[in-house]
Amino acid sequence: xxxxxxxxxxxxxxxxxxxxxxxxxxxxxxxxxxxxxxxxxxxxxxxxxxxxxxxxxxxxxxxxxxxxxxxxxxxxxxxxxxxxxxxxxxxxxxxxxxxxxxxxxxxxxxxxxxxxxxxxxxxxxxxxxxxxxxxxxxxxxxxxxxxxxxxxxxxxxxxxxxxxxxxxxxxxxxxxxxxxxxxxxxxxxxxxxxxxxxxxxxxxxxxxxxxxxxxxxxxxxxxxxxxxxxxxxxxxxxxxxxxxxxxxxxxxxxxxxxxxxxxxxxxxxxxxxxxxxxxxxxxxxxxxxxxxxxxxxxxxxxxxxxxxxxxxxxxxx
Amino acid sequence: xxxxxxxxxxxxxxxxxxxxxxxxxxxxxxxxxxxxxxxxxxxxxxxxxxxxxxxxxxxxxxxxxxxxxxxxxxxxxxxxxxxxxxxxxxxxxxxxxxxxxxxxxxxxxxxxxxxxxxxxxxxxxxxxxxxxxxxxxxxxxxxxxxxxxxxxxxxxxxxxxxxxxxxxxxxxxxxxxxxxxxxxxxxxxxxxxxxxxxxxxxxxxxxxxxxxxxxxxxxxxxxxxxxxxxxxxxxxxxxxxxxxxxxxxxxxxxxxxxxxxxxxxxxxxxxxxxxxxxxxxxxxxxxxxxxxxxxxxxxxxx
Numbered sequence: 001x002x003x004x005x006x007x008x009x010x011x012x013x014x015x016x017x018x019x020x021x022x023x024x025x026x027x028x029x030x031x032x033x034x035x036x037x038x039x040x041x042x043x044x045x046x047x048x049x050x051x052x053x054x055x056x057x058x059x060x061x062x063x064x065x066x067x068x069x070x071x072x073x074x075x076x077x078x079x080x081x082x083x084x085x086x087x088x089x090x091x092x093x094x095x096x097x098x099x100x101x102x103x104x105x106x107x108x109x110x111x112x113x114x115x116x117x118x119x120x121x122x123x124x125x126x127x128x129x130x131x132x133x134x135x136x137x138x139x140x141x142x143x144x145x146x147x148x149x150x151x152x153x154x155x156x157x158x159x160x161x162x163x164x165x166x167x168x169x170x171x172x173x174x175x176x177x178x179x180x181x182x183x184x185x186x187x188x189x190x191x192x193x194x195x196x197x198x199x200x201x202x203x204x205x206x207x208x209x210x211x212x213x214x215x216x217x218x219x220x221x222x223x224x225x226x227x228x229x230x231x232x233x234x235x236x237x238x239x240x241x242x243x244x245x246x247x248x249x250x251x252x253x254x255x256x257x258x259x260x261x262x263x264x265x266x267x268x269x270x271x272x273x274x275x276x277x278x279x280x281x282x283x284x285x286x287x288x289x290x291x292x293x294x295x296x297x298x299x300x301x302x303x304x305x306x307x308x309x310x311x312x313x314x315x316x317x
Numbered sequence: 318x319x320x321x322x323x324x325x326x327x328x329x330x331x332x333x334x335x336x337x338x339x340x341x342x343x344x345x346x347x348x349x350x351x352x353x354x355x356x357x358x359x360x361x362x363x364x365x366x367x368x369x370x371x372x373x374x375x376x377x378x379x380x381x382x383x384x385x386x387x388x389x390x391x392x393x394x395x396x397x398x399x400x401x402x403x404x405x406x407x408x409x410x411x412x413x414x415x416x417x418x419x420x421x422x423x424x425x426x427x428x429x430x431x432x433x434x435x436x437x438x439x440x441x442x443x444x445x446x447x448x449x450x451x452x453x454x455x456x457x458x459x460x461x462x463x464x465x466x467x468x469x470x471x472x473x474x475x476x477x478x479x480x481x482x483x484x485x486x487x488x489x490x491x492x493x494x495x496x497x498x499x500x501x502x503x504x505x506x507x508x509x510x511x512x513x514x515x516x517x518x519x520x521x522x523x524x525x526x527x528x529x530x531x532x533x534x535x536x537x538x539x540x541x542x543x544x545x546x547x548x549x550x551x552x553x554x555x556x557x558x559x560x561x562x563x564x565x566x567x568x569x570x571x572x573x574x575x576x577x578x579x580x581x582x583x584x585x586x587x588x589x590x591x592x593x594x595x596x597x598x599x600x601x602x603x604x605x606x607x608x609x610x611x612x613x614x615x616x617x618x619x
Contacts, residue, residue: 258557291466
């Protein structure tokens with residue numbers, strides 16, 4: 001296990017290095033001089049004030065040196081200072097991250113709770129109306145942008161259930177239960193696309209397993225229908241489903257950026273979007289890097305869970 | 318295949334060797350097999366929706382008597398015979414804006430998918446056919462690109478480059494390129510070992526011509542399916558970007574932008590959010606059905 005895990009982690013080092021390089025490079029794609037954006041149009045680009053800004057941001061150094069300074073700082077947990085607020089970016093990210101993580105985790109749980117039974121039911125009723133209904137709903141779920149569902153949900157609830165709190169601040173630290181309740185609707189909206197993906201994978205995997213001879217054997221030896229379905233069917237269909245869960249977990253974190261915007265949630269996605277609107281480039285860099293690193297870590301965990309679920313990898317890996 | 322009796326040919330040293338030579342009956346069988354398998358219901362419905370959407374987008378100026386930027390006296394008027402889907406807070410006709418928004422949305426989605434298709438296929442062909450160091454390097458670059466959540470990288474890149482149609486196409490093309498590169502590479506790896514490729518190389522056909530004439534046609538099917546599904550993701554990505562204010566800029570209409578604008582007057586005019594949202598769902602369902610149908614039609618195992 002340890003050797004397999006270590007191997008997987010070593011393989012992600014070059015990927016993370018490339019990710020950091022790209023997060024850094026995005027800033028340098030911006031046409032024009034950042035200094036003119038920061039100092040305002042009235043400051044001449046060769047004035048002393050402009051030179052001071054340039055020096056403070058290490059913009060007077062060659063690009064590789066700038067990257068080196070930024071990377072060594074980031075590895076020590078120092079993401080630099082926000083260009084707009086002047087405050088360090090690190091604590092900002094740390095205070096916004098919990099909302100995003102709870103939102104993502106909650107919608108992953110919801111997605112599995114919707115997608116897994118949906119897929120099993122669709123597979124066992126293949127071609128009949130429950131299958132067709134579930135697949136129809138899934139097609140709609142995959143085709144509807146989450147922000148539209150979010151806007152529609154807020155609209156409907158504000159008309160028919162005015163007491164339900166749909167928008168607003170979340171204080172997970174002081175009021176964890178209330179915070180979770182506020183996050184429930186956004187999490188549901190966010191989970192729809194993932195639930196669809198998990199449902200599709202589960203359905204295909206279950207259809208394959210249902211055709212296996214051991215399913216008939218299990219039924220023949222007298223095991224109950226539900227027991228066969230879960231112990232023999234679902235367990236063997238789980239591997240591709242784990243892949244789907246991993247893939248959607250990565251999508252969920254990116255989708256959270258949009259859903260946080262719809263519901264006004266103070267997560268890392270909102271932090272990034274505000275940074276983008278305000279042209280706060282150090283904050284954009286840092287948030288992109290943090291979110292992407294999270295996704296890479298999730299992918300490692302998915303790979304490690306294969307190891308636990310599939311004995312064949314344990315023998316060969 | 319009842320009529321397809323094997324043709325018996327006497328090969329000089331091995332008399333009575335049977336060869337399964339295709340006969341005329343075989344070919345008509347093949348044609349009807351193709352017909353039955355290519356025309357499935359999802360493909361048909363999907364193609365109709367896609368063609369209808371494209372036609373509506375192209376003929377928008379002749380379909381409506383309003384201008385997408387024209388400001389009428391009646392703002393926030395509910396759907397009526399004059400304004401079929403009502404007007405927005407500035408008094409612009411919603412139906413007209415939806416039709417015109419289809420142009421930028423479909424253009425961004427189809428052009429970026431086309432860009433990703435061409436560049437990704439070229440990279441995948443090159444990586445799969447050459448293998449070795451070049452293959453390894455190209456694949457690591459794709460790993461890095463795909464490590465980013467697509468929407469996140471799209472937001473950051475479009476924000477950095479500037480939100481306009483060419484930058485949207487470039488950014489989404491770059492984001493979706495790895496999907497085609499992986500499909501093309503995997504298919505090329507399996508096609509490369511076939512006898513007809515060996516024969517082509519043995520006949521002295523140049524590498525470029527072998528790739529173009531013999532490898533590409535044989536890996537086209539999965540790429541076409543991928544293209545159709547990529548367009549759906551591109552439409553949803555474009556919608557999300559324009560919802561966040563990072564798409565085609567106002568006053569030009571976008572579906573995502575119309576939904577974002579409608580949130581401030583949601584309680585007064587709920588129809589404003591509904592119609593552009595349904596437009597997105599309609600088009601994405603069309604491309605998804607077409608992609609699923611194409612997969613069933615083109616999959617040789619199906």
